[in-house]
Amino acid sequence: YAWSGHERLVGLAAVAVSLALDLRGIVRSVRVSAVLVVIVLLVLATLAVAWWSTDSAFPSSSPSSPPSGTDLLAASGLLFVAFAGYARVTVLGEEVRDPARTIPRAVVAGFAIVIVVYVMIAATVVAAAVSGVALSAAPLTDIAQAAAGEWLIVVVRIGAVVAAGAVLLSLLAGVGRTLFAMADRGDAPRPLSAVAARTRTPYRAEIAAAALAALVVAVGGIGFALGLSAATILTYYSVAHVASWRQGARIVPVAGLALCLPLTGGLIVAALG
Structure with missing residues (x-):
């Protein structure tokens, strides 16, 4: 979705920026993530409204080749990633007020919002595919082109970058604190339990998580x-x-x-x- 042909460079830069924000403390990371999520929701809502406002939004036919059982299982496994974010909320118990009350509410609210958004986007993508829109590796830009043209493509590209950044930011925070908790118990190397005196951030664990993320970016797509x-x-x-x-x-x-x-x-x- 952004700077085609330089995906790894963009990915590595995103890891570096996310690490810098996480090292400044969880409060700053949460505030930045909240702003990014609002932007992404607005972009997705704009795309959905633009598509369902077109003449071809309600196709009369159905997909000609239904997926096999194996394809359906594989797709479900990949989709599981999108619903796994709630686990990252649970590892922040030491850094929020009244975690016994706050974390369950956050998990339920997160699930509710995510399900609504995914159903909306899934319906939009399927309707576009059945209507004859040729979908590439960046299907939302194809739908944007069919629905409204160049201006919506730009909006979708910005939304995709912001969405990936928000996920990466929360991912590094969650994985870093999981490593910290494991190190504190002796299940991971003890040096990873070090905490910065000023921000109370497990900086070594955060750096280790960022290094692993950078390795994944460098190795594969x-x-x-x-x-x-x-x-x-x-x-x-x-x-x-x-x-x-x-x-x-x-x-x-x-x-x-x-x-x-x-x-x-x-x-x-x-x-x-």
């Missing part, structure tokens, strides 16, 4: 990053479900594990096939 992220998230969620069996109630962990395993398998089959 967006498909590789999404696939790797989905596979690792589903794997550690599966491990968490198994570990939670010791907490007593087993219905939820068993159900969670039963859902995670086929999604992981679908991703593996898609990658091999």
Whole structure:
């Protein structure tokens, strides 16, 4: 969506900027993320309204080639990445007021907003594809071109960059604090538990998380990053479900594990096939 042909350079620059913001403290990161999210929601709403206002917004036909079961599982596994962000909220318990009340509310509100947005965009993309819009690797710009022309393409490109930046900012904050918590317990190298005196930020863990993100950017493209992220998230969620069996109630962990395993398998089959 931005500066085609220089994706890795843009990605590395985004990692560096996100790290700099995270190192200044969680409050600054949250405020920046909130502003970015509002911008993204406005862009997506503008795109959806523009498309559904066109004459071809309501196609009379249906897709000619329905997806196979394997394709559906692989797509569901990738989509799981988009719903995994709530876990990053839970690792910020040490840095928010009244976490027992604040974090559950944030998780529920986040899920509600995300579901509405995803349904809106999914319906828009499917309707555009069925209506004959040729979709590329950047489908939202194709829809913008069909709906309103060049000005909306520019808006969508800006929204895509802002959306990726918001996700990266929250990702580094969450992963860095997960590494910090593990290091503090001795499950990760102890030096990662160091905290900056002024900002109370786990700076070594944040830098380590940024280094890992930069490595993913340097090695592969967006498909590789999404696939790797989905596979690792589903794997550690599966491990968490198994570990939670010791907490007593087993219905939820068993159900969670039963859902995670086929999604992981679908991703593996898609990658091999």
